[in-house]
Amino acid sequence: MTISIRKTLLTASVSLFALFAAQAVSAQEAVFVLNTSEVGAPTYNPIKANNLNKATTLIFDRMVSQAADLSFHPWLASSWEEAPDGMSWTFHLKPGVTFHNGEPFNAATIGPWLEAFKGSENAYMTEAVASVEVVDDLTVKFVMARPEPNMLYNLSSSFMSVIEPKSYAALGDNYGVTEVYGTGPFKMESFTIGQETVLVRNDDYTWGSPLAKNTGPAHIAKITFREIAEDSTAFLELKTGGVDMLLGVPADLLSEVKKEPNLAVVTLPGQDVYYMPINVTKAPFDDIKVREAVAKAINQEEILASVFGGVGAVADTFLISALPEGHVADSAKIHFDPARSNALLDEAGWVMGADGVRAKDGVALKVSLWTQSDSIFRRLTEVVQAQLKAVGVEAEITTFDSSMIRDQYKTGTQQLAVRSYDWDNADIVDWFFGADRLGYPNISMFNDPKAEELRKAAMTGSKNMAERVANFTAYHEYVLTQFPMAPIYQPVESVAYNADRLVMPAELNAPVVGSTAVMDMEVKE
């Protein structure tokens, strides 16, 4: 069936459109479709970008690579040492590395690269580095203004992709748009914003991350990254053989993909958490008992099964499970416990009425429940509403347009909401519960003196990674016990590909399908 479709396509394109460029893709060339959230990323300049797409990770290498378990491994830096007081880092660089324009990568690259961050959108990545000392041609020392336990995380982020400083300075705003030079396994051939990026193999590449089996040149010679905003269009392209891989498949298309015999799906732990913020300043949620009661009324297992078809995992903390800071004491984890929920509401004086809604002093337990207009949130929120009803809380759903809901949160009038975030670092706890950002991002309006103390320690008081993990775990754990939110669900990230065309590596030691996967990927000839 598939073959006949492709044959028809081929015959048709040859006979009818001989004059036009052929659509069929030849050997060791592949077409990937970027995730819809990455559509329209305007530049490949990692320093000035807010949004970078997957192709970035093939043009550039990074100092440090990150494995599936989020641990850090060498890449352009072959090893490193951190001073015990956190006030300096020494990096030993891999020899023999060159940029696409022939410039060498060595200790002289690092200073101007970090310098370029100053005053840029991503300045916070390097803020803690006071200066860079060149020790020898392949050794650099970061002299720190303050300890930065997040240094390796930052160095593994695509925003800290290593740029070529000379062309970076010469090209100005055109760097990353018209031309771009990294040390990565692929060179940029062309880039049309919002449309497509064509990458060709860097045949000189021998310095790949050890997380991939292949550290030499990639098997695939040419990759076209297409940007398709409409998921169903992207799916039809995959189905008809117009493209070989979709780097993001929405949950509702997954069953369609699985119906096609030639298509396969790779799932990886996602970086999203779905949760229900609880506004701690709005009655009745100023009472911690009521907060705990609604948090424990959420049946995460039921939601996983009924809303998400069993794909993904339940969330019982605020962080994705891969993060070490998510390993809090079991007592702090938030699980479905209807008996406890009912008991707490009774204790707080909310008495179950004949109509199934609790009341106190003649006031019914009716609250507002906000969400955004995307269909998945509407479905999920209706289930949450039903689960709250089961313990006698009547929640009225208000749906806002996704692009406008932030402004609504800023008013601080919300009570409950259902939303999600996408982040792979524990500092997200600071972002959503820090007292200096009430309204949005701190939708819970959480402002607790003890939490603020722990937050300060976590954000700036850690000298090294181990301390940072300990401090953030303590902060995270304390926040959980105050119930400013209820964790719900952790999705997976799904990538779909044409198994007649692509051979995926059997094992993938990376948090996402990106450069590590592409290095080991092959096109069937």
Next chain:
Amino acid sequence: MYSYLIRRVVMLVPVFLAVSLVIFLILHFIPGDPIDNLLKVGSSPEARAQMEARYGLDQPLPVQYGIWLSKVMQGDLGTAIVARRPVSDLILQALPHSLRLGGFALLFSSVVGVGLGVLAALNRDKWPDKAIMGGVLLGSTMPSFWLGLILMLIFSVWLGWFPVSGARSASALVLPVLTIGLGGTALVARITRIAMIEASGRDFVTLLHAKGLSPLRIQLRHVLRHALIPVVTILALRIGWILGGAVTVEVVFARPGLGTLLIKSLSQHDYPVVQACLLMLAMAVMLGTLLGDILQAAMDPRVRAALA
């Protein structure tokens, strides 16, 4: 005639000002702002204020409008906040794609629309007329994004004749052109038919019949010429609408163009880009209207005489 032209062009100025004000105000009263899209986890409130100042978003609205308008008048559309490059670059990159799509769609709907309209008029109240008008009604009531997906399913997935999406080959243009063109065809066919029927009842047609000309020759040589005047006016008006109507079609077919740019920028609240896109679309409608008036004046001797 020239004074009429000048008058029409001068009249565009207040219309342009009004349109620009409406575009500006609507955008700024939509909740949400572009800075939210730029701020990363960890940004301080100071960083926010700094960024607002950088893009002039801290100024009062009338000042922002004044600055924008005066720059637009000088041909400077500003710099995109999220995409961070001159808006004119983005527009120039997108516009040729939209013009190509719109141009072919207009061509399709004029040729096919006039053809069907004539065919329907010649067979007035007989079955071809009813079939054409029925089909045309169906075509015009289908939402374009849905029609696009249906065409994609039939011609790309089942028959495999055309690529599903993109703009990588000329064959990829066929389905989007059909999607937009079919909607316009309905309108053109209906106007042609009515105009033909109306013109057939005129005295000069009776005279031509009396002179013994063949009915088909009368219809195609004389009646159609008359009937085309309103059709051409409608087609000129469609220019602007076709660019606007391409918005959803471009997104469905993942084509570059003003529509894709507009939708993307709207979701990012990238005001300068959205303003420029809307301004382009509004200008297209205004110029289309102007062109319609001029063509009508040029084609209709009565209007020409009245203006002289």
